[in-house]
Amino acid sequence: MLRRVLIANRGEIAVRIIRTCRALGIETVAVCSDADRNARHVGAADRAVTIGPAPAGASYLSVERIIDAARASGADAIHPGYGFLSERPELASACSDAGLVWVGPPAGVVARFGSKIEARQAAEQAGVPVVPGSAPDDQTPAGITAAARAVGVPVLLKPSAGGGGKGMVVVDAADQLAESIARARREAVATTGDGTLYVERRLERPRHVEVQIVADRGGRVVTLGERDCSLQRRHQKVIEETPAPGLTDSLRRRLAAAAADLARHARYENAGTVEFLVERGGSEDADGRCYFLEMNTRLQVEHPVTEMVAGIDLVAAQLAIAAGDALPWSASEVAPRGHAMECRIYAEDPARGFLPQAGRIDRYMEPSGPGVRVDSGVGAGSDVPVHYDPLLAKLITAGRTRDEARRRAQAALGEFVLTGITTNIPFLRAALAHPAFEAGDVQTSFLQDHAEALATAAAELAGEADKVETLAERERAADRATGPRGGEDVWRRLAGWRLGGGGTGGSSGVAGAGGGAGRVGPPPADALDGTSGDSAPRPDEDALCAPMPATVTAVAIAPGDTVTAGDALIRLEAMKMELAIRAPTGGHVTAVHCAVGDLVQPGRPLVTLDQVE
Structure with missing residues (x-):
């Protein structure tokens, strides 16, 4: 039995692991960067160790600092969560060298599947079909270009190391290859420290389906159903569900068998996920074709949906297997029931290309009810820094049917x-x-296919929520200043009310928290005008400004330079996303207002151009 576990992570997954450890009577140690000293996971743990400055490379991605923190805190095991060092064999090996228990598969397995190139080879050896692609030995831009042309554009450029959709670049035309290869390599180095790339054919409108596996040291492997993760932006999942809608029973069995075969071939231990791309059925294969995508040698972000339908605790299973115990249940004991969905709540602005956001959370209140679970790493007053992934919380719901869960x-x-x-x-x-x-008509292009309709509907919902919050904040401010006001004007006593819309003739529908409903007239004329808070100073009209909180990673120009439309002038990085600031027209650079390493806020001028039409 493990006594004290250090969680080498942050945010919601750290809180999630701490919760299971507490239920098992295991002490927990949190680690935090300087930016996370007051984070929720720090307060949830039994003790905490500060491991370095805000940049992940100097804190959460430092194997040495994680091991030092484990030794200093007296931990006997390390759980890596997901992301950061969870798929780095260096940490798994360092744990073994330090006499610590690693909650995950052996370092050799992590290394094998951490390389997407070696993972493809392992799948082929296990008889699992793979997406057509190429892993060129020649890693120069010319070598990658030749491989892409041989596979056939459109292609995906993928980093060999890492996972979670980070660093993937789509190439739709051959003339995009040079810039795309450079970008893919930058992002691969930034996220994994390894710039090795491979090329994969881009399938048209596939589904992203994965199988959860758990294996113990005795060679027993259990598959726990499949999850559909097709709703994605920037190749990162947004909504996941289990079981995957619309699959035939035959295809489900094929996916499960392929995942189990690969796990046995690799002598896998602990929890993991085998991911597939699934093409719609045709004349050659009515069930649909499935191709191995990758194997994640860790707990997945979306693991709660499997827990909801199987009635198990995957973190508890991980800890038991890491301690040397056999699987705590058999396949027949965890037959899934019902349906579950997970919605990832990100700090991002979908109306502006899903740009990451940073700042402080003012008010935070989680929903509850039958079949509702929230895994969160934030609360009221939490700071959301620019240095890490923008995931704030996960909403998980379950029901007897897919529609009930939805x-x-x-x-x-x-x-x-x-x-x-x-x-x-x-x-x-x-x-x-x-x-x-x-x-249930979902595929990886769903968000792009329905972008216009989704943007319109989301804007309406956001506008509705903003109006109510503006009114509520003014009510709270007035109450703080003078105490609660009387009267029956619902616009002047908003607590417990939600704008429902649908009103006609100048009236609006509202629903009360207690279930009551009513009709009210329009709000006072001064109720919805303007916004609160300081506004950024208006920059010069010829200045290009930061669209999001970010760190400047590259400055490609200097005062006096001549640029043409489309040139990348500045590169920003926030929450593992790279964004190029490009010249909207040709012109001359008159001033540069930032330098590499600067932390910039939205609206800050970056470069001023004397534009030439």
Whole structure:
């Protein structure tokens, strides 16, 4: 039995692991960067160790600092969570060298599947079909270009190391290869420290389906059903569900068998996920074709949906297997029941290309109810820094049917209160309500295919929520200054009320928290004008400004330079996303207002151009 576990992570997954450890009577140690000293996971643990400055490379990605923290705190095991060092064999090996228990598969397995090139080879050896592609030995731009042309554009450029969709670049035309290869390599180095790339054919409108596996040291492997993770932006998942809608029973069995075969071939231990791309059925294969995508040698972000339908605790299983115990249950004991969905709540602005957001959360209130679970790493007053992934929380709902789980998710998102920072909650509500999603017609291009309709619906929902929050904040401010006001004007006593819309003739529908409903007239004329808070100074009209909180990673120009339309002038990075600031027209650089390493806020001028039309 483990005695004290250090969680080498932050945010919601750290809190999630701490919760299971507490239930098992295991002490916990949190680690934090300087930026996370007051984070929720720090307060949830039994003890905490500060491991370095805010940049992940100097804290959460430092194997040496993690091992030092484990030794200093007296931990006897390390759980890596997901992301950061969870798929780095160096940490797994360092744990063994330090006499610590590693909660995950052996270092050799982590290394093998951490290389997407070696993972493809392992899948082929296990008889699992792979997506057509190439892993060129020649890693120069010319070598990658030749491989892409041989595979056939359109292609995906992928980093060999890492996972989670980080660093993947789509190439739709051959003339995009040079710039795309350079970008893919930069992002691969930034996220994994390894610039090795491989090329994969881009399948048209596939589904992303994965199988959860758990294996013990005795060679027993259990598959726990499949999850559909097709709703994605920037190749990162947004909504996941289990079971995957619309698959035939035959295809489900094929996916499970392929995942189990690969796990046995690799002598896998602990929890893991085998990911596949699934093409729609045709004349050659009515069930659909499935191709191995990658194997994640860690706990997945979306693991709670499997827990909800199987009635198990995957973290508890991980800890037991790491301690040398056999699987705590058999396949027959964890037969999935019902349906579950997960919605990832990100600090991002879907209306601006899903740009990451940073700041402080003002108000935070989680929904609850039958079949509703929230895994979160934030609360009221939490700071959301630019240095890490923008995931704030996960809403998980379960029901007897897919539609019941979907409706519960819609209702719960409508009750979720999170203000002070822009999130994707309205966008999630719009996606869940879309007729195609309701029908289970999902594929990896879903968000792009329905972008216009989703943007319109999300904007309406966001506007509705903003109006109510503006009114509520003014009511709270007035109450703080003078005490509660009387009277029956609902616009002057907003607590417990939610704008429902649908009014006619200048009136609006509202629903009370206690279930009551009524009709009210329009709000006072001064109720909805303007916004609170300081506004950024208006920059010179010829200045290009930061669209998001970010760190400047590259400055490619200097005063006096001549640029042409489309040139990349400045590169920003925030929450593992790279963004190029490009010249809108040709012109001359008259001033540069930033330097590499600067932390910039939205609206800050970066470069001024004397534009030439």
